Amino acid sequence: MLATLPFLGYIVEGLMVTVGATLVGFAGALLIGATLSTLIVGSNTLPRYVASGYVTVFRALPELLFVFIVYYGLDIAMRALAARIGIAPLEISPFAAVTIALAMQFAAYCAEIFRDARTAIPGGLIEAGEAIGLSGTKVRTRIVLPLMFINATPALGNIFLVILKVSALASVIGLEEVTRRAKVVAGTTKEPFGAFAVAGICFLIVTALATALQHYIERRTTFGRSVA
Amino acid sequence: MKAVTRPALTVSDIRKSFGPIEVLKGVSFAAAPGEVISIIGASGSGKSTLLRCLNFLENPTSGKVALGDEVFEATEFASTGRRSRARLMGLRRRMGMVFQSFNLWPHRSALENVMEGPIHVLGRSKAEAESKALELLARVGLSHRAHAYPTELSGGQQQRVAIARMLATDPEVLLFDEPTSALDPELVGEVLAVMKSLAQEGRTMLVVTHEIAFARDVADKVIFMNQGQIEQIGHPDEVLTGEARSDSLRSFLARFERDEIRA
Numbered sequence: 001m002l003a004t005l006p007f008l009g010y011i012v013e014g015l016m017v018t019v020g021a022t023l024v025g026f027a028g029a030l031l032i033g034a035t036l037s038t039l040i041v042g043s044n045t046l047p048r049y050v051a052s053g054y055v056t057v058f059r060a061l062p063e064l065l066f067v068f069i070v071y072y073g074l075d076i077a078m079r080a081l082a083a084r085i086g087i088a089p090l091e092i093s094p095f096a097a098v099t100i101a102l103a104m105q106f107a108a109y110c111a112e113i114f115r116d117a118r119t120a121i122p123g124g125l126i127e128a129g130e131a132i133g134l135s136g137t138k139v140r141t142r143i144v145l146p147l148m149f150i151n152a153t154p155a156l157g158n159i160f161l162v163i164l165k166v167s168a169l170a171s172v173i174g175l176e177e178v179t180r181r182a183k184v185v186a187g188t189t190k191e192p193f194g195a196f197a198v199a200g201i202c203f204l205i206v207t208a209l210a211t212a213l214q215h216y217i218e219r220r221t222t223f224g225r226s227v228a
Numbered sequence: 229m230k231a232v233t234r235p236a237l238t239v240s241d242i243r244k245s246f247g248p249i250e251v252l253k254g255v256s257f258a259a260a261p262g263e264v265i266s267i268i269g270a271s272g273s274g275k276s277t278l279l280r281c282l283n284f285l286e287n288p289t290s291g292k293v294a295l296g297d298e299v300f301e302a303t304e305f306a307s308t309g310r311r312s313r314a315r316l317m318g319l320r321r322r323m324g325m326v327f328q329s330f331n332l333w334p335h336r337s338a339l340e341n342v343m344e345g346p347i348h349v350l351g352r353s354k355a356e357a358e359s360k361a362l363e364l365l366a367r368v369g370l371s372h373r374a375h376a377y378p379t380e381l382s383g384g385q386q387q388r389v390a391i392a393r394m395l396a397t398d399p400e401v402l403l404f405d406e407p408t409s410a411l412d413p414e415l416v417g418e419v420l421a422v423m424k425s426l427a428q429e430g431r432t433m434l435v436v437t438h439e440i441a442f443a444r445d446v447a448d449k450v451i452f453m454n455q456g457q458i459e460q461i462g463h464p465d466e467v468l469t470g471e472a473r474s475d476s477l478r479s480f481l482a483r484f485e486r487d488e489i490r491a
Contacts, residue, residue: 124329125331125333125334127285127331128325128327128332128333128393129333129344130285130320131320131323131324131325131394132321132324132344132349132393132394132396132397133317133318133321133345133397134317134344134345135313135317142348143333146335147334147335150335223334223335223336223377223378224376224377224378224379225377225379
């Protein structure tokens with residue numbers, strides 16, 4: 001265990017990458033997910049089918065597989081493009097690849113969450129807005145969206161934690177995040193338990209902070225309901 | 229020479245079908261300014277649908293609604309063009325509605341619920357909207373609950389906030405869709421008292437209700453609906469106790485009389 005101590009800082013530094021990839025991936029997933037859910041409940045047939053197809057495909061693909069597809073796929077595409085226009089190919093960073101993969105994949109789950117959160121809004125609340133003469137846009141921004149986000153908060157909190165943990169998959173394409181660094185340290189010190197324990201504690205701390213934040217948001221949005 | 233007052237609201241031949249079922253089979257009537265009309269009838273007689281067709285929450289299949297001189301055709305709102313949207317919003321601004329299930333926005337306090345219309349429909353400043361909202365909450369006896377959220381209020385209090393919210397956009401005609409049906413019996417009185425005071429200050433009101441006493445004591449006119457049509461319309465005495473009542477009206481009213489005896 002003692003041999004791991006000098007590398008403590010090195011492993012914990014990897015947390016920056018882990019949290020960074022999670023935050024960017026989560027933000028992307030929210031954005032794409034909200035867009036998808038709007039299309040799915042929308043009245044245009046083609047976008048509706050495309051969005052539903054997207055959700056079906058990405059809920060089915062294993063995360064690891066999709067990380068590979070994005071990383072190597074982007075690399076191949078970049079080379080082909082570079083060759084065509086005659087410039088040196090840009091290197092695809094593992095960070096970019098993993099955040100794109102996480103955002104695209106978890107957008108499918110977010111779309112489902114937003115759709116359920118939207119459906120859970122009683123129709124009467126929307127009619128009440130229409131009845132006083134609010135415009136369609138105001139009904140959406142003042143009533144539908146706020147209530148949708150309030151309804152979605154618990155489920156989105158879970159998605160955030162899942163993304164945090166799945167981001168460890170990025171180690172397979174060489175992203176220097178917590179688990180990757182722990183593995184490197186384990187190889188050097190021959191103390192795998194120590195190194196992975198440190199990595200585990202890192203995840204625990206981030207999860208605890210995220211959960212505290214989620215509970216804070218939920219408490220702020222009870223609006224007089226008693227919370228069990 | 230007596231001036232002829234034009235009706236505040238004129239309803240002409242409103243029809244509404246859901247699929248093959250015709251729920252409203254051509255309903256016409258008019259409400260003079262300041263007139264209170266109670267609409268009674270068994271469930272399924274089309275009275276709530278009629279009310280919802282007047283502010284086009286439900287799009288009538290055909291017919292016309294006129295507010296003062298401005299005529300709104302059922303057919304013009306079938307499309308979603310920008311111009312018809314604007315006209316529809318204008319119509320709804322001029323017609324207030326209170327729902328059976330209150331429908332207060334749960335993420336806003338009582339005060340914020342009432343301020344929503346003045347700010348986002350009438351374009352008033354926040355300060356102006358707040359003082360108006362406080363005034364209206366006082367009007368319905370809820371000044372002390374201004375900062376409470378809907379879930380912290382009793383049903384009767386929620387419905388009174390909903391009435392204040394409706395009044396906040398200065399509507400010319402007030403629509404009440406079974407405003408007391410979802411309330412515990414002991415809370416009905418406070419809501420009816422507010423409605424009665426609105427009637428006394430000369431508001432034009434259409435009230436779909438099961439409160440026969442309200443129809444009898446407050447309304448200027450009672451409409452009895454049966455199977456999507458107005459079967460009887462007239463002065464409360466005439467409709468509720470007169471000799472010319474139809475058989476279906478008699479049997480409808482008999483149920484309430486039995487209830488009153490039992491109570």
